[in-house]
Amino acid sequence: MTGSLTVVGLGPGAAELMTPAVSLALSEATDLVGYATYLERVPETKLGQRRHASGNRVEIDRARHALRLAAEGRKVALVSSGDPGVFAMAAAVFEAIETGDTRWRKLDIQVQPGITAMLAAAAHAGAPLGGDFCAISLSDNLKSWATIEQRLEAAAKADFVISFYNPASRARPEQLPRALAFLRQWKAPETVVLFVQAAGTPDMKLTVTTLDRADLSAADMRTLVVVGSSKTRLISRDGAAPWVYTPRSDGTS
Numbered sequence: 313m314t315g316s317l318t319v320v321g322l323g324p325g326a327a328e329l330m331t332p333a334v335s336l337a338l339s340e341a342t343d344l345v346g347y348a349t350y351l352e353r354v355p356e357t358k359l360g361q362r363r364h365a366s367g368n369r370v371e372i373d374r375a376r377h378a379l380r381l382a383a384e385g386r387k388v389a390l391v392s393s394g395d396p397g398v399f400a401m402a403a404a405v406f407e408a409i410e411t412g413d414t415r416w417r418k419l420d421i422q423v424q425p426g427i428t429a430m431l432a433a434a435a436h437a438g439a440p441l442g443g444d445f446c447a448i449s450l451s452d453n454l455k456s457w458a459t460i461e462q463r464l465e466a467a468a469k470a471d472f473v474i475s476f477y478n479p480a481s482r483a484r485p486e487q488l489p490r491a492l493a494f495l496r497q498w499k500a501p502e503t504v505v506l507f508v509q510a511a512g513t514p515d516m517k518l519t520v521t522t523l524d525r526a527d528l529s530a531a532d533m534r535t536l537v538v539v540g541s542s543k544t545r546l547i548s549r550d551g552a553a554p555w556v557y558t559p560r561s562d563g564t565s
C-alpha cells in the first residue's frame with residue numbers, strides 16, 4: 313500500500329508550540345482529517361490539499377475515514393489537539409486498525425507528538441509536576457463513574473499530583489464537584505488546586521486555589537485542573553500569581 317497516515321498533535325493552541333515535525337507532516341499531506349475546530353487551526357499551506365472536517369464525537373468513524381483515504385494511496389494527516397496519544401485520536405486509529413480491514417496493518421502509520429495541555433498548564437504555573445503525578449479524564453463517556461472513583465482513590469492514597477482532563481462540559485457539569493468532594497476524604501482542605509483555562513494560548517487564565525475553596529464554575533471544556541500532592545506548595549510574589557511547585561524529593565530518602 314502506498315498511502316500513509318500520520319496522526320499529529322497540534323499542541324495546546326499557540327502556533328509556536330507546534331513542533332516542526334508536525335508542521336512538516338501537515339504541509340506534506342494531501343488530505344487533512346479532523347474535528348472542524350482543530351482543522352481551523354491549521355494554516356492553508358498547499359494548493360489542492362483536501363480537508364475532511366467532522367464533529368467532535370465521531371472519533372472511530374473519523375479514524376476509519378482517515379485509514380480508508382490512506383488505503384486509497386493518499387498521504388493523510390489526522391489532527392488532534394495537544395498530544396494525539398493523550399485522550400485523543402491515536403488510540404482511536406489503533407482501535408480501528410485492530411478491529412478493521414486487515415490490509416490497514418500494511419499502511420505506513422506514524423504518530424507525531426505534541427505538547428499536551430497538562431504540560432502547557434504546568435509550565436505556566438511553575439513546576440507542579442516536579443514529583444510523581446498522574447492524569448485522569450473525568451469524562452464518563454468511555455468508562456463508568458465507579459472506575460473513575462477507584463482511580464481517584466488510588467491516586468489520592470498514593471499522594472500523586474492529579475491532572476484532570478475533561479473536568480466539565482455543558483452535558484456533564486457535575487463531574488468535577490463530585491471528583492473533588494470524593495478526594496476530600498483523603499486530601500487535606502489546604503491542598504493546592506490549579507485551574508488553567510486555554511493553556512498555551514494568548515487567552516490563558518490561571519487560578520490558584522485550594523481544595524476547600526475551589527470555585528468549580530471556573531472549569532469549562534478548555535480547562536485543565538491540577539490537584540496537588542501533600543508536598544505541592546506556593547511561592548508568593550508581589551503583584552503576580554504565586555509560583556506553584558512540587559519538590560522532586562518527597563523527603564523519604
Ligand SMILES: C[S@@+](CC[C@H](N)C(=O)[O-])C[C@H]1O[C@@H](n2cnc3c(N)ncnc32)[C@H](O)[C@@H]1O
Nearest residue numbers: 394395398400428429477478510511533535536
Ligand atoms: C479530549 S481531551 C484532549 C487532550 C489533548 N489530546 C491534549 O493532549 O491536550 C480534551 C481536554 O483536554 C484539556 N485541554 C485541551 N486543550 C487545553 C488547553 N489549551 N488548556 C487547558 N486544557 C486543555 C481540557 O481538559 C479538555 O477538556
